[in-house]
Amino acid sequence: MSILSGITVIELCEVYQGPLAGQSLADFGARVIKVERPPVGDPMRLGDFHAAEHGLMSGYFAAVNRGKDCVCLDIKSAEGSAALLELVTRADVLMHNYRPGVMEKLGFGYDTLAALNPRLIYAAASGFGETGPFAKMAGQDFLIQSITGIASKTTHRDAEPSYLNVPLTDYASGMLLVQGILLALIERSRSGLGQKVSVSLFDAAISMQSLEAASALNYDYETRWFDRAPNFPMEAADGWLTVLGFFRDNPLQTICQALGIDDLSAEMKLPTARAQIAALDAIVARLRPEFRKHKVADIVARLQSLGILSAPILDFKDTLKLEQLEANEMIVTTPVEGQDDMRFIGHPLKFSRSRKAELSPPQKLGAQTRAVLAEIGLDAAAADKASGGFA
Template sequence: MRGALSGVRVLDLSRVLAGPFSTMILGDLGAEVIKVEAPGGSDDTRAWGPPFKAGESAYYLCTNRNKKALTLNLKTEEGKAVLKQLVRQSDVLIHNFKHGTMEKWQLGYEDLKKLNPRLIYCSITGFGRAGPYKALAGYDYIIQAMSGLMSITGSEESGPLKVGVAITDVMTGLYAVIGITAALYEREQSGEGQSLDLALFDAAISALVNVASNYLISGQLPKLLGNHHPNIVPYQTFPTKDGEMVLAVGNDRQFKKLCRLIDKEEWADDQRFATNDQRVEHRYELADLLSAVFKLKTSAEWQDLFNQHGIPCGPINNMAEVFNDPQVAARQMVVPIEHPTAGEIRVVGSPLKLSRTPVQFRYPPPLVGEHTEEVLRELGMDAKGIEALKEKGIL
């Protein structure tokens, strides 16, 4: 079965998270992805654990399915020559080396587009190819701090906090997929490739969305609101008889319905709470009143009531609860894959549900250099030539 991107070949020179996450998505969509590492393996996440399964780290396994693996020493002329052969036959190259590294190896966009003018060349760095920070290394944690994300995450009690996953890497990977697919579409019209300059810093700032707009319009610095929303009330966690739940009342109509369901209809007409802007101004007074009511029943009791009447709410699930949720099963968000050394592994499925060209899970995350000989044979190299490269430490 063809995928949406069948026929597209991607050379993946990236490692860790942002780049491998983006190329996994391209592979899920049908692209042929060739993961290029240094001999012995150079993706740091292979060693990031525990947990491991048969020597394979859970971290590496989460972003590297649907790829073939090739080892190549790009610091040698022979290694660069092999990569250039692949470039001539590829549609996309993606890397996340530090600024200037690929140019130093004569593998920058200006070098490679001479070999393949249709090449789409995606560079992922911490701060991009321009600006005073361009030479700095980019780590998600640092980017979360510098971009302002940490300044709006947490509470006055906790102080600034990072998001629980490397969210700027994930967002940059998604932006890379968007940019690459847009460039592929444009290439169908122009016949030409182009260079993409992706920065974790830029992606993180773009994710500030309404909070950034609030500041740019008002000039007021946002406060640490914890689990509260800066623009909508009540839109937060609330304690219940047996734990906590999240309530997300998005408009005045929903608030009136909420007041009726909890037998507090007078609150809907209270001048402190009648409209959202008034509720934002009196958020803490309203939160105290609602908390006293919600403590009278369990989270499940409130959720049953609110779900029946269209009031958005939900439990705060842990990982076990998430992956035992029937909705997760119905959406096929966990899939089994057979791995050559680890046996059957379970990985998070794709959220992309295409009707005619569905996502396919064709290959497990590859071992280091698992497909080196296969890829080189497709280039026309014979067994003797491959063995010679191995002896020189090129592969």
């Protein structure tokens, strides 16, 4: 039996932040009923342009919606609203990532649903939180990277702002939402009562910068990690690598040893890491032709053997081919109706005894509508009406 067997979750979430949280719960045995709106459902169903052009399951949707029952409900209609409320009476958790105020307008605010089911954990994810001047502002990962200072943290102080092309705040806030839900479930086992749990992209992004915030808030000092040692990317004979001078009194001396060249720290009169930081451009210029004499794998191995932090810089398609992913069991395969099996990234948590649940494939819009609504007494005709014709 999986850890969360017996827990029922109603997921009213779209895109990545909320669906990731729902799938994480499903990974460990919770029954997750994903409720989508007709006629399109979760926008991620159409967000994968390649899949849409070829009539395939969206890779983006499938990546965070495996193992769920997919139910289509028109929750603005009387029939759809009533069906959702009935599902809530039987659920342990309801999740949503609508903007603050939307669920209240629809009649599904926390106070309403808590009165209906006092044991319900009501989990709300948003862009900026539920109060304050940004509460009603649209939240998206690039916007959050912008407003929280992440986009300005380039490795060169005078460079234009840049964005990490990974939705890191969606991932962080989604996982924080899971943490909140699990903590609330533990507390409910003692009190017998549910409660509201909330998280935002904004708060997650600020929290990820807790070390940098400590220096800024207390000592008015900006922490820029890449500038705290002679750190640099470097091109070798067959690609790029990262070289980090952290934790060494004279990293340049050791780098020269790895390259098999004379000690530049002595020649350039730069005996300490601090002095080398100030002269980094000159150091890189001197080292560049020496690195180009070596292949990436060879020079990374040499640097690592001497205690210099180093790693190849890979395209993500090459990262996905690394044997380490297989060793860590990070790739999972699932069948998908009407096409070849699909591969995805699995949940990163590992347990010594408990196992992840056997997940069902990602489902088409409304695939389980009739079956799930039959559990609350609705026949096919009633289910069709509640779903707006997508049962």
